[in-house]
Amino acid sequence: MADASESRTTTDHDEVRARWGYRRAVVTGGAGFVGSHVCEELLARGTEVVCVDDLSTGSTDNVAHLRGDRRFTLLERDVVRPFDDDAALADVELVLHLASPASPVDYLRRPVETLDVGSAGTRNALELARSRGARFVLASTSEVYGDPEVHPQREDYWGHVNPVGPRSVYDEAKRFGEALTTAFRGARGVDAGIVRIFNTYGPRMRGGDGRVIPTFVRQALAGEPLTVFGDGTQTRSVCYVDDLVEGLLAFAASGHPGPMNLGSTQELTVLRIAEDVAAAVGSDAGVRLVDLPQDDPRRRRPDATLAREALGWAARTSWADGLARTVEWFRAQDDAAPGAPGSADGPPSPPLRVSVVGCGYLGAVHAASLARLGHDVVGLDVDARRVEALAAGRAPFYEPELAALLTEGVDAGRLRFTTDPAQVAGAGMHFLCVGTPQRPGSDVADLHHLDAALDALTPHLRRGDVVVGKSTVPVGTAARVAERLRPAGVGVVWNPEFLREGHAVSDTLRPDRLVYGTGPGDEELAERLDDVYRPLLEAGVPREVTDHATAELAKVAANAFLATKVSFANGMAEVCAAAGGDAVALAGILALDRRIGGAYLGVGLGFGGGCLPKDIRAFAARAEELGAGEAVGFLREVDRINDRCRDRAAALVTTACGGTLVGARVAVLGAAFKPDSDDVRSSPALGLASRLAEGGARVVVTDPQALALAQASRPELGYAVGVQDAVRGADVVVLATEWDEYRALDPAVLRPLVRRAELVDTRNALDLAAWRAAGWSARALGRAEAALPQPAAG
Ligand SMILES: NC(=O)c1ccc[n+]([C@@H]2O[C@H](COP(=O)([O-])OP(=O)(O)OC[C@H]3O[C@@H](n4cnc5c(N)ncnc54)[C@H](O)[C@@H]3O)[C@@H](O)[C@H]2O)c1
Structure with a gap:
């Protein structure tokens, strides 16, 4: 009609x-x-x-x-x-x-x-x-x-x-x-x-x-x-x-x-x-x-x-x-996951009282997401300033969608935060979300936060409560925690998180899968956890119930595989550099093979952040303790290839500086370990910036979200708030974190601000042809490392 x-x-x-x-x-x-x-x-x-x-x-x-x-x-x-x-x-x-x-x-x-x-x-x-x-x-x-x-x-x-x-x-x-x-x-x-x-x-x-x-x-x-x-x-x-x-x-x-x-x-x-x-x-x-x-x-x-x-x-x-x-x-x-802002679901019935212990990147997102699912959530953390921010509905770090979710939960009265462990009493289920960093001077995971959280929690647990481990831990930890809590009549399920920073909210509300690891005879605890995740299950999210050890390994094995893919692509980039190949094109060809797929095959500066690097080291260390070190010996090489990415990038910047970094002014765009995050832990971008500064360059770093944390972690580097200030007078501009806003930069606008129009793209995120057309000499790690002809003037 x-x-x-x-x-x-x-x-x-x-x-x-x-x-x-x-x-x-x-x-x-x-x-x-x-x-x-x-x-x-x-x-x-x-x-x-x-x-x-x-x-x-x-x-x-x-x-x-x-x-x-x-x-x-x-x-x-x-x-x-x-x-x-x-x-x-x-x-x-x-x-x-x-x-x-x-x-x-x-x-x-x-x-x-x-x-x-x-x-x-x-x-x-x-x-x-x-x-x-x-x-x-x-x-x-x-x-x-x-x-x-x-x-x-x-x-x-x-x-x-x-x-x-x-x-x-x-x-x-x-x-x-x-x-x-x-x-x-x-x-x-x-x-x-x-x-x-x-x-x-x-x-x-x-x-x-x-x-x-x-x-x-x-x-x-x-x-x-x-x-x-x-x-x-x-x-x-x-x-x-x-x-x-x-x-x-x-x-x-x-x-x-x-x-x-x-x-x-x-x-x-x-x-x-x-x-x-x-x-x-x-x-x-x-x-x-x-x-x-x-x-x-x-x-x-x-x-x-x-x-x-x-x-x-x-x-x-x-x-x-x-x-x-x-x-x-x-x-x-209707196929969309529940709890998603676009979906038409209501809260599950009945809402549960739960606690989330440890409100960092993982715990804050988990607490806010459980409130979105309709539960009554109390978040516990030892950091009073973090608790104060969260209780006021403010995200203490940058994570897309988190601030809105926090405000929603706090305003609705479903989400509270406290430093007082007694406040968790009465919640039937307690999610352990504390950090498990690398022990200083060793590759082994440091579990003292986990033990301290259990010490604080135990006096307030009641018989029949369930403790749900979400933190990434060495295999065997869940069984140890279960042993400790068994006399109090408290069961333990290991339910590893798989979220990516920058996508943490959607990964929590729309996960690929849920994994529950239960101890012998405790299989019925899976149903208790089902009540928490009911809307996700109804939306068709697969759930695998297994034993403690397999659940713990599910997380570290996934991380190890992803890290291996990244380093594989970067290893190929090293071979390409030696042979005159194009590693980005090679990765693109591999990605078309359905058996391989394109995820985590990005060629560039490698992986970083608070998880992948320390998790694969801790995994290798734990495997060695168990006498299975040889089986994952390749993870040491994965780590080494990843580390070499920063050296190769530094060498490329040195070339762009004309052979020496001494006295060169280098603008580094990006400090966060990846876009959509303000996390600078093991950040490749900051690692590169430091190497450049150590080589004698005057480095100015900028980042849309991570500036404060970067400054706190590497105070010796120079910083600028916006791109224009960062690149002013630069000899080389380096893209180190592929934020959307850096991808969208207009090379013609930046051109008059720099001293020499030299670009190094360490993430293969920019359109080199467009930069060259605007008068830049452009290089990219693994793709166009050799000096490329500058276009004719005009
Ligand atoms: N949809 C309608 O029928 C209708 C009718 C009349 C007027 N409007 C106007 O059109 C606009 C869009 O409406 P809509 O229906 O798409 O609503 P919407 O809620 O879907 O979109 C509004 C957007 O603004 C963002 N926003 C709110 N406060 C913000 C802030 N302080 N800073 C940055 N972003 C913020 C929200 O996150 C959201 O993405 C509104 O200004 C609304 O008043 C819409």
């Missing part, structure tokens, strides 16, 4: 895309529902996108499909904090300001934050646009009309808003944002405009966000009655997200000041929406009428004349079509 209009849309769309002129855009709130569609469309139009989002209501899942694109950068930032002079924000031509909670559930949960983002956040985004001479668009809302007395609503209607009502935090934040945008346009000369968005729907809405369409779709798919407020005669005009994005970008390109309504003029009663959703899903569970919330608007429909006349824009997707696409997307999400 919609074919004629669809073919017209496609042609128009192609023309619009061809005329689109913005080269680089910032989208605040780009990991949210609307924002992620905006980012997608901007990339399709050839615009580089910097998505700035604190992930408070959005999710990296929404933009996961964009993150492989070099033109896309995700900066996890709160826009309420002023933008720093980040290189990724240079040359911005368009700022689309969408950051704000948008659904009643979200803004009522974060009322003060909603006002902050509408005021200080809008101010910071406006300042960014002003400093860059960029076009600015504020995503305002039809809520500025409140419960309107005029119908349909035209832009010159002032609205009917209760400034102290429950919705006021959102409505007034947007009204203030509009006033601020107007002031910046009038008094500060910013090319700023305002759009007022009416109800929009489509894929990537969250089923639990309280907005009418996703709520109905979720309820219908779950076979529940649809909850309709009041008698359902109140109206909404609903616009499919693709149409809205088209209108928003047309508005951006038009230079129009607004305010301009963007929305569909097809007005539907809420009851009709419910009936259509039920029909589209095939649900016969009916509707359930509930009380109308205070200040719920009775009628909503834009007068869309201005958008039609100024932009030639109107919503085109039919309600039937848009609904079908939305339902299809929600159905596909």
Whole structure:
């Protein structure tokens, strides 16, 4: 039925895309529902996108499909904090300001934050646009009309808003944002405009966000009655997200000041929406009428004349079509893991009281994730400052999505942190998440944190409690712990974690597998643990029940295999360097072999962090103790190859410096051991920076998240806050950690800042051809180590 209009849309769309002129855009709130569609469309139009989002209501899942694109950068930032002079924000031509909670559930949960983002956040985004001479668009809302007395609503209607009502935090934040945008346009000369968005729907809405369409779709798919407020005669005009994005970008390109309504003029009663959703899903569970919330608007429909006349824009997707696409997307999400922000699950029943002992990288994420699964969690740690930060909902280290999860758990009262071991009493299950570092001067694992945690915990355990080990330990530890706790009637399960820093939240809520190691006769403890992970199991996560030793080995064996893959690729790089081959191409060819696969075959500076290096050493040491050292003797070589990566990188930088490091100024981009983490333990990047400094170079290191920790761990090195300051006057620029924002660097912008345009890419993450085209001499570890011809000038 919609074919004629669809073919017209496609042609128009192609023309619009061809005329689109913005080269680089910032989208605040780009990991949210609307924002992620905006980012997608901007990339399709050839615009580089910097998505700035604190992930408070959005999710990296929404933009996961964009993150492989070099033109896309995700900066996890709160826009309420002023933008720093980040290189990724240079040359911005368009700022689309969408950051704000948008659904009643979200803004009522974060009322003060909603006002902050509408005021200080809008101010910071406006300042960014002003400093860059960029076009600015504020995503305002039809809520500025409140419960309107005029119908349909035209832009010159002032609205009917209760400034102290429950919705006021959102409505007034947007009204203030509009006033601020107007002031910046009038008094500060910013090319700023305002759009007022009416109800929009489509894929990537969250089923639990309280907005009418996703709520109905979720309820219908779950076979529940649809909850309709009041008698359902109140109206909404609903616009499919693709149409809205088209209108928003047309508005951006038009230079129009607004305010301009963007929305569909097809007005539907809420009851009709419910009936259509039920029909589209095939649900016969009916509707359930509930009380109308205070200040719920009775009628909503834009007068869309201005958008039609100024932009030639109107919503085109039919309600039937848009609904079908939305339902299809929600159905596909039914496979998504539970607890994920995009999934439609509720807490498991009944919630359990659990404790998490040790709240570092592993424990903080585990505690917050268990709270997300609906459990009542107390986190115990000896570090009072860490506990204080966590209890206030602040992540004491950088890990994507963690801050939002902590705030959610703490606000909901399901997540507490303490230094007092007595507080764990009454929790039936206790997760051991303490660190197991390498013993100084030895490869052996140091278990004194584990023993100290057990000492603190034991007096508060009750008969029938279960202690669940998550820490990575030498095989045999679980049996020892079980022996110790058996007299107290406490069982022990070893349930190793497999999470990767930088992906720890999603690895916890959406793991590849769960492994439970139980002691002889304790097999029924697996069912106790099932109750904790019920939503994950229901989502189809495989679970393997085995003995203690096998569970302990599952973790170290996985790490050993991954480390071996990395070092294999880097070993091949050494051979390639000797033979004149291209190790990156070789790894790419190996990756196509389905028996091998491409994961962990990256050629470059090697692995680091708080786990892999010390875990494989401890594994080899433990195997030797057990008399099986020869079986894993190759792990020593894996370690040596990994260490040589830093030497080879240092040699390459020396070559780029003209044969000696002495007196050379070297900018090192990256300090964290990998992107999306602020962990600098055994960081290859910092290891390389130190080698360069020891060789006589004046080294300046920068990193988007790890600067403070890097400075604390290697105070002898120089540091700079942003890329531009780091590279100023440099003889060589070294990419050492492949953060998205470094991948997106514009070599032409950096070129005038350096003394000599020499690049060394130790991660094979940059487009060398683009750097060379911008006048750089570019080398990469394992791929293009030999000096490469500099392009002809001009
Ligand atoms: N979807 C609609 O029907 C609708 C209607 C009217 C207006 N709007 C406006 O459109 C915008 C996007 O709405 P949405 O539906 O995509 O909501 P959403 O909650 O899915 O997206 C908002 C995004 O902003 C981010 N964010 C919130 N506070 C932030 C902060 N302080 N710093 C950085 N990022 C922050 C969130 O993490 C999220 O990714 C909002 O400004 C909203 O007011 C939406």
